[in-house]
Amino acid sequence: MRATFFFLYLAGGLALAQLAGCSAAHDSASHGTAAANGSYPAAAGFNQASSDARAMTLADGVMRAMGGYEAWSRTRYLAWSFFGGQYQVWDKQTGDFHWEKDSLVANYNLLAKTGRVYSRGRDISATPAGQQLLGKLNGIWINNAYWLLLPFKLKDSGVTLGYQGPGQTMAGTPAEVLRLTFANVGDTPQNRYEVLVNPTTGLVDEWAYFANAADAQPAFRRRWADYARHGQVLLAADRSSAAKPARLDHIAAPATLPPGTMSSATPIARLTD
Numbered sequence: 001m002r003a004t005f006f007f008l009y010l011a012g013g014l015a016l017a018q019l020a021g022c023s024a025a026h027d028s029a030s031h032g033t034a035a036a037n038g039s040y041p042a043a044a045g046f047n048q049a050s051s052d053a054r055a056m057t058l059a060d061g062v063m064r065a066m067g068g069y070e071a072w073s074r075t076r077y078l079a080w081s082f083f084g085g086q087y088q089v090w091d092k093q094t095g096d097f098h099w100e101k102d103s104l105v106a107n108y109n110l111l112a113k114t115g116r117v118y119s120r121g122r123d124i125s126a127t128p129a130g131q132q133l134l135g136k137l138n139g140i141w142i143n144n145a146y147w148l149l150l151p152f153k154l155k156d157s158g159v160t161l162g163y164q165g166p167g168q169t170m171a172g173t174p175a176e177v178l179r180l181t182f183a184n185v186g187d188t189p190q191n192r193y194e195v196l197v198n199p200t201t202g203l204v205d206e207w208a209y210f211a212n213a214a215d216a217q218p219a220f221r222r223r224w225a226d227y228a229r230h231g232q233v234l235l236a237a238d239r240s241s242a243a244k245p246a247r248l249d250h251i252a253a254p255a256t257l258p259p260g261t262m263s264s265a266t267p268i269a270r271l272t273d
Contacts, residue, residue: 033070034060040069045157047183055163055178058197059154065202066151071232077257079271080235081250082144089261089271090145096262097141107263108137118265148235148248150195151204151224158182169196169206170221170242181213194218203227203234222246230273231255 034040039060042048048056063069079089089098095111108115115137116123117130124130146153154161164177175196182191192213196206205225208218225238231253239246252271261268 034063034068038064040155042155043157043159046155047158047160051159051161052163055161056155058163058176058178059161061202062151062154062197062204065234067229067233072152075231075233075253077252077254077271078145078148079250079252079254080144080148080248081270082147082248083246086140086144087250087267087270088141088144089257089268090141091257091262097137098262098264098268099137099140100267103267104133105265105267106133106137107265108134108141110138110141113138116265121266123265147239148251150193150207151236152233154178154180154195158184164194167194167196170223173205174199175205204236 039056040063063072066072076093077089077091079087081087084101086099086101088100090096095109097106097108097110097115099106099108103120105118106115115134116125117133118124119129125134153159160181160183162179162181164179167175167177169175176199178195178197180193180195190212192210192215194208194210195204196208197203198205203224206221206223208221210217211219220241222239222241224236225240226247227234227236228251230251233253235251235253237247237249237251239248250270252273254271254273257271258268261271
């Protein structure tokens with residue numbers, strides 16, 4: 001029943017943005033070094049020819065504000081809680097993904113697209129519920145990781161980066177507005193995002209999600225706030241809308257993992273930096 005409840009809850013709108021831009025199982029921009037002018041290497045497949053030069057410069061500034069491209073490349077492990085009681089750990093280097101909700105646990109490799117599912121420590125991988133979850137784990141990772149890591153993925157594969165011009169956040173503060181559209185990538189390439197960058201700090205202050213690129217109004221707007229250093233990079237916890245608070249908790253970027261973390265059949269202790 002718990003597995004069935006989870007899927008109904010997800011389908012009912014828990015993960016509003018099945019995000020298109022986060023398609024590679026390992027970090028798609030994790031090789032090379034930043035140029036002398038501060039520009040970092042775009043992922044293979046980034047639509048540079050159709051992207052706006054000012055938008056790309058702003059994306060480079062966001063990367064620097066978050067800790068820098070080299071720091072992001074050196075960050076291997078990321079852990080965080082997502083809405084609906086989900087907790088996950090991602091190994092950027094290997095593509096291993098440990099996901100759990102209550103007593104339901106999955107260990108999955110995003111590159112091989114294989115894994116195991118456990119309920120209360122018992123292997124249910126071959127059951128209908130287990131197979132259903134295994135078929136959804138790549139999409140779960142795409143969605144949940146993008147909610148945490150959007151600022152690092154502005155020049156990802158399939159992305160066209162546009163410049164909307166100056167704008168304002170929900171709080172009325174000035175912002176530079178980026179526009180992300182997608183092609184041939186992720187689960188929902190028809191999406192569009194507006195990313196509001198603080199012109200003083202260089203950090204993302206807010207994002208807006210459009211289910212279809214042609215939509216006039218976003219499905220939601222949410223803050224990116226409460227930044228803290230985790231390992232070598234900054235990550236933001238606050239995802240509140242104007243009407244309702246929301247957070248990503250238990251964020252960590254540990255240098256190492258306890259033995260057995262990525263193969264545990266039962267829920268693990270929350271990791272720290």
